[in-house]
Amino acid sequence: MSLLSAPMNKITLRAIQGGILAAGAPIGWLIIRVFSGSEPLAELQQHWSLYAYMLFGTQMVFITFSIYVGRQEQLISNLAIRDSLTGIFNLRFMVERMNEEIANAQRYNTALSVIYCDLDHFKKVNDQYGHPGGDEVLRQVTKAISFKTRTQDVFARVGGEEFAILLPQCNHSDAIDYAERIRKTVEQLPIQIPTKPAFGVTISLGVATLKEHETVNDFYKRADQNLYLAKQQGRNKVVA
Numbered sequence: 679m680s681l682l683s684a685p686m687n688k689i690t691l692r693a694i695q696g697g698i699l700a701a702g703a704p705i706g707w708l709i710i711r712v713f714s715g716s717e718p719l720a721e722l723q724q725h726w727s728l729y730a731y732m733l734f735g736t737q738m739v740f741i742t743f744s745i746y747v748g749r750q751e752q753l754i755s756n757l758a759i760r761d762s763l764t765g766i767f768n769l770r771f772m773v774e775r776m777n778e779e780i781a782n783a784q785r786y787n788t789a790l791s792v793i794y795c796d797l798d799h800f801k802k803v804n805d806q807y808g809h810p811g812g813d814e815v816l817r818q819v820t821k822a823i824s825f826k827t828r829t830q831d832v833f834a835r836v837g838g839e840e841f842a843i844l845l846p847q848c849n850h851s852d853a854i855d856y857a858e859r860i861r862k863t864v865e866q867l868p869i870q871i872p873t874k875p876a877f878g879v880t881i882s883l884g885v886a887t888l889k890e891h892e893t894v895n896d897f898y899k900r901a902d903q904n905l906y907l908a909k910q911q912g913r914n915k916v917v918a
């Protein structure tokens with residue numbers, strides 16, 4: 679990934695800090711010269727090209743290094759909240775965001791829904807295509823679902839082949855429609871594994887919409903129970 683394609687917030691901050699720090703070099707040199715008896719204005723007029731060079735040169739070095747540091751910081755913070763196989767959020771981040779979104783929904787009286795989903799018969803996929811083949815299925819399915827999510831949604835891998843999608847400001851019927859769209863997307867997705875013919879997988883989904891005064895555990899448990907029912911009712915289903 680190039681520096682330019684990285685999120686800009688932390689990197690821009692580090693670049694600005696680097697630029698400010700870089701100004702220390704010519705200022706420091708000017709102070710030394712003044713202490714050695716030079717008159718500041720005359721010093722600047724006489725050696726303006728040296729000061730300009732120092733300012734520009736150190737700015738280039740500091741800003742380049744600061745962008746690199748910002749990029750590394752961004753990568754480290756991403757590692758803490760992202761699943762390494764699929765690149766989507768991890769369970770830890772989902773729990774954190776779920777607590778925040780429940781608090782927001784209860785404070786501002788807005789809707790909040792969650793979809794809990796699990797690939798069907800994934801053990802068979804692993805048995806047939808091997809563990810690396812199963813990993814590839816997980817990557818392709820999560821990529822296809824990611825295209826369907828809105829920016830405010832939180833899509834996370836919460837278990838081996840289990841995922842959760844937290845839907846802020848989404849009521850029950852919209853969440854059901856949404857889950858149905860995801861089910862169809864996965865059902866229609868041609869999975870491509872090198873040297874193998876394309877094949878398909880299906881997913882079961884449980885939906886829950888937050889009730890008044892409901893705790894995070896009860897909310898999540900209802901979605902999980904609905905997922906369990908979807909599995910019991912034959913899989914490749916949405917239960918709400």
Ligand SMILES: Nc1nc2c(ncn2[C@@H]2O[C@H](COP(=O)(O)OP(=O)(O)OP(=O)(O)O)[C@@H](O)[C@H]2O)c(=O)[nH]1
Nearest residue numbers: 796797798799800801802804809810812813838839
């Ligand atoms: N390739 C791969 N497989 C995984 C990963 N994590 C878990 N699994 C496999 O996922 C499978 C889950 O199997 P089960 O829990 O029996 O569920 P299932 O076969 O999907 O059946 P149902 O959920 O009942 O439809 C197991 O074979 C695990 O080894 C992973 O990161 N990569």
